[in-house]
Amino acid sequence: MQHLLSVDDINEKFILDLWERASDQKDNFSSSLKNKILTNLFYEPSTRTSSSFYSAMVRQGGSVIPINNVKFSSAIKGESLEDTIITMGTMSDCIVLRHPEIGSVSRAAKVSSVPVINAGDGKGEHPTQTLLDGFTIFYNNKEKIDNLRITMVGDLKNGRTVKSLVKLLSRYSGNHFNFVSPPDLRLPKDLLPKNSFQTEKIEEVISDTDVLYVTRVQSERGSNHQYSLSLDQLNLLPRKSIVMHPLPRVNEIPRAFDNDPRAKYFDQMLYGLWCRMVLLENVMS
Numbered sequence: 001m002q003h004l005l006s007v008d009d010i011n012e013k014f015i016l017d018l019w020e021r022a023s024d025q026k027d028n029f030s031s032s033l034k035n036k037i038l039t040n041l042f043y044e045p046s047t048r049t050s051s052s053f054y055s056a057m058v059r060q061g062g063s064v065i066p067i068n069n070v071k072f073s074s075a076i077k078g079e080s081l082e083d084t085i086i087t088m089g090t091m092s093d094c095i096v097l098r099h100p101e102i103g104s105v106s107r108a109a110k111v112s113s114v115p116v117i118n119a120g121d122g123k124g125e126h127p128t129q130t131l132l133d134g135f136t137i138f139y140n141n142k143e144k145i146d147n148l149r150i151t152m153v154g155d156l157k158n159g160r161t162v163k164s165l166v167k168l169l170s171r172y173s174g175n176h177f178n179f180v181s182p183p184d185l186r187l188p189k190d191l192l193p194k195n196s197f198q199t200e201k202i203e204e205v206i207s208d209t210d211v212l213y214v215t216r217v218q219s220e221r222g223s224n225h226q227y228s229l230s231l232d233q234l235n236l237l238p239r240k241s242i243v244m245h246p247l248p249r250v251n252e253i254p255r256a257f258d259n260d261p262r263a264k265y266f267d268q269m270l271y272g273l274w275c276r277m278v279l280l281e282n283v284m285s
């Protein structure tokens with residue numbers, strides 16, 4: 001049984017194999033997960049991650065128990081996470097868990113009789129988002145994921161997608177990181193890669209960027225900054241760069257940029273479906 005709790009749980013070979021198979025999923029409707037059942041257990045809101053796992057299961061012939069609002073589950077009566085995991089392990093072959101607390105996924109994995117996939121644990125990690133983020137870079141850069149200039153913007157302190165993606169991209173040689181945020185929303189020091197530069201001013205780095213990764217301020221985790229990139233700022237990006245965002249966005253990127261060929265944030269969702277199809281097949285079949 002293989003849990004996926006952190007990017008640390010997967011090696012480069014696993015990731016490359018998954019990415020190579022992901023683009024074959026474009027028109028794939030198979031029965032490879034027939035008779036398999038996934039539990040989607042979400043203690044925090046989600047549109048993309050929960051629906052993407054749902055769709056990935058159904059497109060491969062599997063079924064889903066959707067617990068997308070724990071208000072309507074026995075969690076509201078005081079049932080512990082551990083008891084809920086044990087319960088759902090008797091009824092399904094894999095559990096996708098999103099929870100507001102760091103470490104919740106490890107607690108779940110300790111008692112689970114089926115694989116647990118972390119769909120976001122508080123300010124911790126979001127490894128399946130990183131699989132699709134990495135794939136977006138790989139797919140749009142002629143299968144190259146090293147020697148890139150990566151600029152990450154926003155709430156780097158609380159955003160879990162940034163933390164997982166930094167871990168992944170740091171493994172590949174020559175990647176240089178620019179982190180743009182107010183001082184109180186900086187990436188935690190223990191996650192800062194050697195090749196990195198921190199600033200509050202995007203103008204210092206935007207024209208020297210291959211991948212711009214924009215994130216939302218996490219108001220649900222106590223952040224109260226507001227920021228948005230202007231079209232003028234985004235147009236300082238090199239022509240061949242790409243702009244990513246895990247979504248949902250609030251005001252960080254103007255809608256007027258959505259049709260720019262550099263904007264990849266809606267493509268990311270489709271890539272997420274493909275990556276999760278391969279992942280679920282690996283985990284369950």
Ligand code: CP
Binds near residue numbers: 045046
């Ligand atoms: N990117 C992401 O995790 O989106 P959701 O919160 O909608 O799942």
